[in-house]
Amino acid sequence: MINMTRILYGPLYSRRLGMSLGVDMIPYKYCSYNCIYCHEGETTLLTVERSEFIPRDRVLEALSTLAGQEAVRGRTLDYITLAGSGEPTLDINIGLYIRYLKEHSPVPVAVITNSSLLSEEEAREALLKADLVVPSLDAVTEEAFRSINRPHPGLPLKDVLDGLKEFCRRFEGDVWLEVLLCRGYNDSTAELEKMAAYIEDLEVDKVQLNTVARPPAETFALPADMETLVAFRERIGERAEIIEDEQTLERESLEMSLRSGMTALLRRRAHTRDELSRVLGRSGHEVVKVLTRMEREGLVERSHVKGRYLYRMKSTQ
């Protein structure tokens, strides 16, 4: 039997994509980069070999289940997003999955990629049928690239930059470039000036500036200053926006501490919402919001016992 929750996840809400359902065809955590800021943790298999990691028929069966879902048929979702815990273009069948979704669902298809494999003609071709591609780019000098993205040794930066440019030139859908700034790694005036010059010629609809907001793979990956982000947004011009403003950062760090507190308690034993609220000193409303999100993400399960709801962490077995 297919473990659909392994391939499909969500729906999740994000400020950028709205409500989206995710498709993850890459085992945790295979990637062509090992970014110091990755919130998925350290890359366990650093690779640039495109391959079939989950048998194609299993993924297609999951996509067929997804296409039949109410939210997809009724088009209450903003996107179906191919992303997940590693780099999705490593899957050699990604083009097939995009075409399948376009043929069987009315919901636009988005792909979130680190851009590395856009240096390969087949990977560029595979994404052409998507509606939206969100490629990332954090560096335009070898030194910054090697220190922040820690790429596979077989990935020359020049090939990545040329591949991204070529893809943007050919792609007819929307492209939102994401740039993540990390203090001391890619936020120097010299690096940002070179990056701005590269972006000037890039055919993208938006440039979304981001910084470290979730727990990073390395503790030394720190957020860039807000002034640096603002100055870089001004330098890029009207296509640029900051997607992690101070309020978002503050809200996310509050949520992060609530999540980790709840995870520790719910691992030990089941709790009611009121118990969590009392022990953690947070309002019932805040607790429910985060609990609901964790439940949707498949992390927490709820049971009804003697007239009250009990929550516990789901077993990962």
Ligand code: SF4
């Ligand atoms: S490219 Fe994305 S998934 Fe891969 S290491 Fe970097 S942040 Fe993590």
